[in-house]
Amino acid sequence: MTTPLGAEIARTFGTPAVVVDLDVVEANVARVQGLCDAAGLANRPHVKTHKSPELAKLQVAAGAKGITCQKLGEAEAMADGGLDDILISYNLLGERNVGRLGALLKRARVTVAADSPVTVDGLRPAAAIAGRPLDVVVECDTGLKRAGVETPAEAVALAKRIAATPGLTFAGLLLYPPPDRWPETQGFLDTAAAGLAAEGLKPRIVSTGGSPNLKNLGALNGATEHRPGTYIFNDRMQMAAGVATLRDCAAHVYATxxxxAGPERGIVDAGSKTLTSDPGGLDGHGLILEHPDARIGALSEEHGFLDLRACAAKPAVGDVVRIVPNHVCVVVNMVDRLVAVRGATIVGEIPVVARGLSV
Amino acid sequence: MTTPLGAEIARTFGTPAVVVDLDVVEANVARVQGLCDAAGLANRPHVKTHKSPELAKLQVAAGAKGITCQKLGEAEAMADGGLDDILISYNLLGERNVGRLGALLKRARVTVAADSPVTVDGLRPAAAIAGRPLDVVVECDTGLKRAGVETPAEAVALAKRIAATPGLTFAGLLLYPPPDRWPETQGFLDTAAAGLAAEGLKPRIVSTGGSPNLKNLGALNGATEHRPGTYIFNDRMQMAAGVATLRDCAAHVYATxxxxAGPERGIVDAGSKTLTSDPGGLDGHGLILEHPDARIGALSEEHGFLDLRACAAKPAVGDVVRIVPNHVCVVVNMVDRLVAVRGATIVGEIPVVARGLSV
Structure with a gap:
């Protein structure tokens, strides 16, 4: 069974197509902005999910204080698109990156993260190139074992090093708290804040991350801002994390x-080069709205293999179906444009300007 | 420890960078062409691995009979780049695809695959648009449960349908034999060939697929051509399949x-948006040449998380390392260009022209 919109998308753009409903996008943006406002936190959405200046501007227009980028290339694309107040939550290393960072700092407000003395020491030329100081936050790990110093003492030591480096300004702390371990994060933060105070340092920014942490907004005493990313589109992971419902999922992969070839199996034209192999900790590689009992059990590059054993009504060859991806951020990064709809009407295309800008 | 080439690549292109050694590429192309020649099989390399007309031409210059594409967009890009004799090993459905196929057929020799009457019947307008007949092969599944009819009887019935459809020509059979079950494939093929003969049909093409099947070249009586893809670059999967060694791996991801942050862990700047989450059935997400005992145990979008417990010499912040990816085909599809080297010398860039052309 193909919806009229599915047929129109296949006819106009072909499949697979990544389609976003702007009505749902706007509702998601407004809802999370409201949550941040209610919690007294600045909202600094992470653009890695959409990689689109157009959508970043929509977030800023709704009240976001600035944006977060993971890579320098994303930040450059956002600045090109007119965005300002950009936090790059990444250790930038090497003369090429630091040169680019300096050029970016000349034309936009930029804050970067660091979790080691090597990163901090290497950042110094950026300020010289820009002719103005560079804000640096100390990335802290409070349990997820991502980037970030592991102890409050290390955080304080790195903050001191930043403050002592000409051209750099200690701006605060960057955290991605484990969603189920906020008390530990509070302990880390309190100890770090006390240590900083003893050194005469005060974190202007205490930034927390993650759409899954939207349910914990306001729980961390001392936090000043939050960096949600996926919430603009949502996906199966966010549903599993309990921060979104199917109605909040704005992005669908339309596939044919x-x-x-077999009575209990089928194949769609979205494989690992569209849905990606990122499992997101879930069973199957996406949820087919028309056939929720179908399991996308495996992927080859351009094929998604369907196990239809549990399906009462099985799809036919030629059907166009809608798939909610497991992890939308990596799916959007596979395509050069998103098809924009409102309800059942195609309203345009959104270029994924920063697609593939991992450098 | 960073090699001089690693330092130069980081300085010139930044990391992560996908780097291919053209000396190794040329050796791989020559070796596999020799294997096909020795087995009396035409070589029809699958371009999904490199998505580059430039590299496809190199394969043709070395003796390949034509090329294989998985998607229409790839085939169009290859025809734009001057390639001809293109097999699209995919069920093409829908008026948009069939219209494009007709336009492509007007300017290039094209063969397409089909595994259902719906696909076959839908292809008819392509020949009318092109003003010449379209060659169609019947895709057969002999055990991997990919696309393809499951029985010789179905193959014969579909061949008859193709032959009876104005504008379509039955061209043969397309197979991807399970690498460890060639006798079953031989049985399928013999039965199908007998059935076709009884109908007065003869498969001009019997095409087998897969770089892992290079070790089985010549094993299938009646095969006329092979479609290896990954062999041009190779990767950890091909090493695991026993058809390549580390020296045959032409593509490396250079990462910083x-x-x-912890004594037993580290992070590189290549995550799932570079290495992809495709595990390829292997442990870890790539092999670090400088630290083969490091395990890339997990990925976030722009971070590769290293477990360094088994590493005697651990990498330092700022080191540039080389990673052999698990599955190179999906990695190449993440970037817009490859950095080309010969040994320790950068010799240019190769645009990944068909990157992301999954439609």
Whole structure:
């Protein structure tokens, strides 16, 4: 069964197509902005999810204080698109990156993260190039074992080093708290804040991350801002994390059933080069709205293999189906444009300007 | 420890960078062409691995009979780049695809695959648009449960349908034999060939697929051509399949160590948006040449998380390392260009022209 919109998308753009409903996008943006406002936190959305200046501007227009980028290339694309007040939550290393950072700092407000003396020491030329100081936050790990110093003492030592480096300004702390371990994060933060105070340092920014942490907004005493990313589109991971429902999922992969070679199996034209192999900790590689009992059990590059054993009504060859991806951020990064709809109407295309800008 | 080439690549292109050694590429192309020649099989390399007309031409210049594409967009890009004799090993459905196929057929020799009557019947307008007949092969599944009819009887029935459809020509059979079950494939093929003969049909093409099947070249009586893809670059999967060694791996992801927040762990700047989450059935997400005992145990979008417990010599922040990816085909599809080297010398860039052309 193909919806009229599915048929129109296949006819106009072909499949697979990544389609976003702007009505849902706007509702998501407004809802999370409201949550941040209510919690007294600045909202600094992470653009890695959409990689689109157009959508970043929509977030800023709704009240976001600035944006977060993971890579320098994303930040440059956002500055090109007119965005300002950009936090790059990444250790930038090497003369090429630091040179680019300096050039970016000349034309935009930029804050960067660091979790080691090597990073901090290397950042110094950026300020010289820009002719103005560079804000640096200390990235702290409070349990997820991502980037970030592991102890409050290390955080304080790195903050001191930043403050002592000409051209750099200690701006605060960057955290990605484990969603289920906020008390530990509070302990880390309190100890670090006390240590900083003893050194005469005060974190202007205490930034927390993650759409899954939206349910914990306001729980961390001392936090000043939050960096949600996925909330603009949502996906199966956010549903599993309990911060979104199916209605909040703005992005769907439209795919065509291209094979039904066996009675209990089928194939769609979205494989690992569209849905990606990122499992997101979930079973199957996406949820097919028309056939929720179908399991996308495996992927090859351009094929998604459907196990239809549990399906009462099975799809036919030629059907266009809608798939809620497991992890939308990596799916959006596979395509050069998103198809924009409102309800059942195609309203345009959104270029994924920063697609693939991992450098 | 960073090699001089690693330092130069980081300085010139930044990391992560996907770097291919053209000396190794040329050796791989020559070796596999020799294997096909020795087995009396035409070589029809699959371009999904490199998505580059430039590299496809190199394969043709070395003796390949034509090329294989998985998607229409790839085939269009290859025809734009001057390639001809293109097999699209995919069920193409829908008026948009069939219209494009007709336009492509007007300017290039094209063969397409089908595994259902719906696909076959839908292809008819392509020949009318092109003003010449379209060659169609029947895709057969002999055990991997990918696309393809499951029985010789179905193959014969579909061949008859193709032959009976105005504008379409039955061209043969397309197979991807399970690498460890060639006798079953032989049985399928023999039965199908007998059935076709009884109908007065003869498969001009019997095409087998897969770089892992290079070790089985010549094993299938009746095969006329092979479609290897990954062999041009190779990767950890091909090593695991026993058809390549580390010396045959032409593509490396150059990445920078950006964090060493714990004594037994580290982070490189290549995450799932570079290495992809495709595990390829292997442990870890790539092999670090400088630290083969490091395990890339997990990925976030722009971070590769290293477990360094088994490493005697651990990498330092700022080191540039080389990673052999698990599955190179999906990695190449993440970037817009490859950095080309010969040994320790950068010789240019190769645009990944068909990157992301999944439609």
């Amino acid at each position: 059933v291209v094979s039904r | 160590v950006v964090s060493r």
